Amino acid sequence: MHLEDTPLDLAQAFANPRPDCGATVAFVGTVRNYHEGQSVDGLEYSAHRPSAEAELEKICTEAREKFAIAELRILHRLGELQLGDSAVLLVCQAGHRDAAFEAARWALETLKKRVPIFKKEHYTDGQSQWLDGQSLAETADKS
Amino acid sequence: MTYTIEAFGKLSELLPQPLTLHTTATTVEQLLHDIGAQFPSVHADMTRTAVARGATILDRHARLADGDLLALIPPVGGG
Numbered sequence: 001m002h003l004e005d006t007p008l009d010l011a012q013a014f015a016n017p018r019p020d021c022g023a024t025v026a027f028v029g030t031v032r033n034y035h036e037g038q039s040v041d042g043l044e045y046s047a048h049r050p051s052a053e054a055e056l057e058k059i060c061t062e063a064r065e066k067f068a069i070a071e072l073r074i075l076h077r078l079g080e081l082q083l084g085d086s087a088v089l090l091v092c093q094a095g096h097r098d099a100a101f102e103a104a105r106w107a108l109e110t111l112k113k114r115v116p117i118f119k120k121e122h123y124t125d126g127q128s129q130w131l132d133g134q135s136l137a138e139t140a141d142k143s
Numbered sequence: 144m145t146y147t148i149e150a151f152g153k154l155s156e157l158l159p160q161p162l163t164l165h166t167t168a169t170t171v172e173q174l175l176h177d178i179g180a181q182f183p184s185v186h187a188d189m190t191r192t193a194v195a196r197g198a199t200i201l202d203r204h205a206r207l208a209d210g211d212l213l214a215l216i217p218p219v220g221g222g
Contacts, residue, residue: 046152047151047221087222116216116219118152118220120153133219133220135193136193136200137216141203
């Protein structure tokens with residue numbers, strides 16, 4: 001499972017390091033207090049769970065095929081998040097650091113383009129807005 | 144044809160939830176056109192909306208079956 005309704009457990013994500021891996025790269029995306037000139041008060045993430053879980057698993061599989069890594073774990077938080085909360089956690093283990101860095105970066109950028117997760121920002125002035133990212137309709141038509 | 148439609152992201156605030164749609168549409172493209180025609184508040188969004196059946200994102204020419212449970216997927220914003 002990649003989607004979490006409760007705070008992400010960073011310690012758990014680092015449990016059981018592999019003895020054949022000399023590099024562990026971790027990325028934690030946290031809720032920032034500004035976006036494009038607006039003062040952000042919090043975020044709300046929702047997802048179409050069946051396709052989001054499937055796509056996150058597919059990204060992990062593709063990363064293992066594309067890069068010389070041993071493990072990639074991705075967790076994404078859903079629900080209401082406050083400033084500083086962890087929104088996404090990505091942990092990549094590899095024999096060497098280059099592959100771990102490259103795979104982690106690729107996986108995060110791919111997640112942003114392909115996974116049916118939706119973000120609503122809440123601003124300090126009381127307004128809210130759904131953020132407009134990649135359209136999966138365009139992706140589906142090309143595949 | 145009758146479809147049960149669940150909307151996500153911004154569309155969840157603009158469409159009835161869940162939405163049962165009776166229509167002659169038999170493809171994703173026709174379904175999105177019908178939804179846009181019936182609900183003007185989402186008309187402009189339909190060109191960038193995807194449709195999922197289960198865990199699969201369908202292309203616009205995919206054929207639908209009577210009774211399908213479908214999800215409307217607006218542009219994504221994870222991470």
